[in-house]
Amino acid sequence: MEIPDERGHGRTRIGPGGPDRDRRTGTGRPGRDRRTGSGDFALVRHQPPARVKYLLIPPRHHAERHPYHTHMIRAGDGARQPKFAPQAAGLTAAAGRPTLEGGGREERRVGQIVGAAGVPHTPHFPGIVRRGEPLGRELERLYGEVAGALRELAPDVLIVFTSDHYNTFFVESVPIFSIGVAESAAGPSDYAELPRCEARIDAGFARRLQAELVRAEFDVGMSQEFELDHAVTVPLHFLTPGLDVPIVPVFVSGLMPPIPLSRRCHALGAAIRAVVEEDPAPTRVAVLASGSFSLEIGGPRISADSHTGVPDPRWAERVLTLLDAAEVGKLVAEASEEQLARAGNAGGELLDWIAMLGTFDPRAPAFLEAQERFGHAYAAWRVT
Incomplete structure (x- = not known):
């Protein structure tokens, strides 16, 4: 999505300066206040508690x-x-x-979800970095944190939850959910100023995933010929610039009403996890969500000096708080169709994050930082 102006000081980092630091107030050990951006921040990655x-x-x-x-x-x-x-x-x-079983407890080698991440896909960000604009250093750092987390996971394949921006499906056919099963896909299909690329798709895994989801009573479509738009190519540009990890694009119709319910998207993520963990191939799978929490593009709620805006900053802050607290159930319950509409005409992109969160048990992120002035955030989770 396109960005609002660069005014304001909305950068927010979630991550305690130490065990006695209050993340909400910034009190305790020296660190950065989440709301003012003041102080000297020491990044400490969360260590998720043991899970049942x-x-x-x-x-x-x-x-x-x-x-x-x-x-x-x-x-x-x-x-x-x-x-x-x-x-x-x-x-x-x-x-x-x-x-x-059989004479011992030899572990069966099957697929596993090893980690997950979420990032925005603002189409102007690659150019801002390339031109060395002031915002570029911040973007390099934020995407760099997530890219580093993904490298540590060493995934064999990257499942990407994305919402089509009226490019792949538009009026011809608008599936609520669809999986790209082509051997590869080029892009972006929408912004000529972005560098062209061709992403390899793990077509065999994608077809198995789509077939098993249908057998599990999830009516997921199959897309065999398509191009990727900036919602996929921008994250790949920053996170896997060598395009060395094959992807499986999973399209969630979060922008064209009627959009799916948040609980249905979360259930889709859980169903994907079940398929991965029963897949006979010992595949290490990472999951990526692409999108914003609150964003208006060209609509009546844009800012005074831009064609974009953040209509519901309180909702973006609420999403951030629930992510940090691993309150996924509350996030799913509160992300109603009405709330997503209040968040902007691109507010449904949060459904990509909710689907991603369904692929693993709730836990605090290892990294989480927001750009409040843009209504989005960057996050990474370690699952194994």
Whole structure:
């Protein structure tokens, strides 16, 4: 999306200066106040607390027809599998992961979600960095933090949740959800000033993902011929400039009403996780969400001196707070269709983040920082 003017001092970093630092007020150890931007900040990455493990168990009535339609069962000390657990298939629960039986507890090698991230995709950001404008150094640092986190994850494939900007589908066909299954896709299709690229797609994995989601009763479309728009190419430009990690684009119709419910998008993420964790290939999967929290493009709520605006800064701050506190359930509940509309005509891009959050258990981000004046943020999560 295009950016508002560069006035203001809205840069916000979430991340305590130490264990005794209050993230809301900035009190405690020296650090940067989230609202004023003052102080000397020392970046400390969150260490997520230990999480309750879960077993992914196919429901009895879907075990044959829908092997990836799963129930989430708490796995604690003394936890027992329900009687319909697939013991015949040699599955048992160990450390929250499927294993193989037979003389030992050899771990079954399957796919896994290793981490996730969320970033904006403002189309002017690459040019601002290239021209060395004042904002460029800040953008390099923020995207650089997320890029570094992704490199540490060493993913084999990157699932990208994105919302089409009236480029790929438009009036011909507007699927609520669709997965790109081509061998590759070029782009961007919309901004000539952006560098052209061709992203490799893991077509085999993408087709398996789409097929299993349909079997799990998620009616996800298949896109076999398309170009990528700036919502994908801008993040890739900063995060994987060598385009060395194949992607799987997952389109969420967050901009063209009617948009999907937030809980449906979160459920899509959970269904994707279930497919990944049952995939026979031991694929390391990272997940990326592309989009803003509050943004108006060319509509009645733009700023006085720009064709863009942030109509609901309080909502953007609320999203940030809930992300920092790992309150994903509250975020899903509060991200109603009405609230997303109040956030701007691009407010539905938050659904890409919500789908991404469905692919792993709630936890605090390892990195989270906002640019309040633009209504968006940068974040990274480590899952394994």
